[in-house]
Amino acid sequence: MSTMFVDDSAPGRLIVRDGASVLLDCVYAPTDAAIESPRPYALLRTRDGVDVTSHRPADHVWHKGLSLAIANLGDHNFWGGPTYVSGRGYVQLPNNGAQVHRAFRAITTDAAGVVCIDEELDWVAASGAVVLTERRTLTVRDSHDDAWALTWRSALRNATRDALAFGSPTTQGRPDAGYGGIFWRGPAAFTGGELVSPHGVIGDAACGEPASWLALTARDRSAGIVMLDAADPGAPWFARSAEYAGLGPAPFFHHERALAPGDTMVLAAAAIVGGPDAARLADTVGAALVAELRAASAEPEETP
Numbered sequence: 050m051s052t053m054f055v056d057d058s059a060p061g062r063l064i065v066r067d068g069a070s071v072l073l074d075c076v077y078a079p080t081d082a083a084i085e086s087p088r089p090y091a092l093l094r095t096r097d098g099v100d101v102t103s104h105r106p107a108d109h110v111w112h113k114g115l116s117l118a119i120a121n122l123g124d125h126n127f128w129g130g131p132t133y134v135s136g137r138g139y140v141q142l143p144n145n146g147a148q149v150h151r152a153f154r155a156i157t158t159d160a161a162g163v164v165c166i167d168e169e170l171d172w173v174a175a176s177g178a179v180v181l182t183e184r185r186t187l188t189v190r191d192s193h194d195d196a197w198a199l200t201w202r203s204a205l206r207n208a209t210r211d212a213l214a215f216g217s218p219t220t221q222g223r224p225d226a227g228y229g230g231i232f233w234r235g236p237a238a239f240t241g242g243e244l245v246s247p248h249g250v251i252g253d254a255a256c257g258e259p260a261s262w263l264a265l266t267a268r269d270r271s272a273g274i275v276m277l278d279a280a281d282p283g284a285p286w287f288a289r290s291a292e293y294a295g296l297g298p299a300p301f302f303h304h305e306r307a308l309a310p311g312d313t314m315v316l317a318a319a320a321i322v323g324g325p326d327a328a329r330l331a332d333t334v335g336a337a338l339v340a341e342l343r344a345a346s347a348e349p350e351e352t353p
Contacts (some may be wrong), residue, residue: 064112086129088148090116090206112234121216132220216305227302228287244290255288264328273327279317279342
């Protein structure tokens, strides 16, 4: 029987516990510098207390555990750090925006022990103008044996008067750097770990390629994570395992996508956190989570 509950005793964060174990630490009111494109993020642990996310690593201080970040959103940078500009490379511009928590619509735990966090946010440009409004829904639940599962669904509405282009450094000309979307940054223990797809060990060749899921195991086999794209299972991924550990569906990897004023775009992903063999759950537990998220996306959108 699940013993999950939400601890809201710490200012600016929600902690999901399963008994004495902390599974998810959701920081919704960060105090990061503007240059890091502040945004809510989640820190994840296994049931045994192994950290499976990194926060502000020295190589990229704007990487924040598991978060939603877009590097090239029109003229705005909601990823953090410098912006890749065609013909100039990375340039630090005065364009770092922030995702600002506005309210929780609901925080619930149902009879099956599934925790649901329903949140409203604004994506605010450096100028102070609202670029996007977002309704974000996270769920946390038991999965299998020592594993647990997280789903993330974000409905993003264009709050401006113009079409917004969602892109990446690759759409600006940098090869193999199509990052942007729901992105997981792993801790140092995962660097050099085994990166697998449904077709077996793939390593960094996964970057820029489509896959229904990817999984990464820590070098010491203390933990593993599986991620699945629930918005577009045929979309490419941004993946790193040798330089650092990072995974994320990357729908804007190769091509920009435009969002008209008032229109909504949905990004959704699932993650399973467990032991070194967590990948075995991708086609069972993971597939069920993806089906649930895709069913939710078929319903009429309600965004703030």
